[in-house]
Amino acid sequence: MDIIGASRVVDDIGDLSESTALLERAAGSGLRIQEFKIASMGIPWQSALPEGTFRCACAPIEAMRRARSLLASGRTDVVAISGQDYLRAALKARGSERKGFARIYGQDGPTILEAYNQLAHAFIERYRISADGFRQLSAALFDNYLRTWRAKSSAPRLPDPKWYGAITDLFRGVDCANPWIDFGGCLILAEDRAAHALGLRQESRIRVRGLSVEQRGEDGVESIPQVIGYDHITRSFETACRESGVDFKKTFLEGQALLEVYTCYPVVPIAFLLKTQMVESPSAIPSFLDRYAITITGGLNLARAPGNNSTLSALIETVETLRTGKGPAMAGVHSIGALGYLQAFCILSR
Secondary structure, X not given: OEEEEEEEEEOXXXXXXXXXXXXHHHHHOOOOEEEEEEOOOOOOOOOOOOOOXXXXXXXXXXXXXXXXXXXHHOOOOEEEEEEEEEHHHHXXXXXXXXXXXXXXXXXXXXXXXXXXXXXXXXXXXXXXXOHHHHHHHHHXXXXXXXXXXXXXXXXXXXXXXXXHOEOOOOOEHHHOOOOOOEEEEEEEEEOHHHHHHOOOOHHHOEEEEEEEEEEOOOOOHHHXXXXXXXXXXXXXXXXXXXXXXXOHHHHHHOOXXXXXOOOOOOHHHHHHHHHOXXXXXXXXXXXXXXXXXXXXXOHHHHOOOOHHHHHHHHHHXXXXXXXXXXXXXXXXXXXXXXXXXXXXXEEEEO
């Protein structure tokens, strides 16, 4: 299965013309098109979703998994995965309601920040990391994202100084996702036959080599004791590697692959590095981060990920990066669902 189209608009920069034109050509050629949607943050978290709509950060990888099954079975020819999150516009219109977007577990439940702080405490207790040690790892992670972010622009936008202060006992503002942007994006997938019918050159296509979405527990703070074992990170990573026939860890460490780890809160990338055995212990993380960039985008704070569409945006940027033909020909993209009860990993290559 190949990604044959990828486009996005971020805060009025960019356009969706590539995807629109490609879908129009596909329809005009008589190809069957299946559309999947990513639910925006504006849709209440606990609400029912229509068929073909997915929710949470790893939703596009879930949709890609469904697309692979449909395309392989011949039930459709082309799959479009699209999403929109106009959070900046919503915040401007409803400025006093920012916290409402973060209360995915209801008005009486914790905000996502409060829930992740609770999860982080359980995590550091389990892995015997001190609070100071966790904060030092968080700072090393942010420095890693910042190096990538600075390299992407001659005048990178940096957080306001106030965000370098503590917002919980474990997190600074810069340690946490800052998703307040307006975004629209689309990925288009197809097998070889449809790509050939559309006259697409091989070099414009990005192969989906392997992907996996694994679950541990259910969505909510009640599953924190199950989630923090993070064995489902290992399963999703190893399954994607097995499907692709790639030892991604070895390939990445040799400088032959890019990596986009999900960086909503520091506990997530720390767990990813440990459970994929990129590092042997928490104490090895700072030196690892000095040597290897673990994001392509610069992370969910500096690059500002768009709510439920954060991974869709990251996948599109990964496709754009691979298409340039510069640097490594392979990339891995990690994502999660809510507090991490879902863990996903996919491997792409040109």
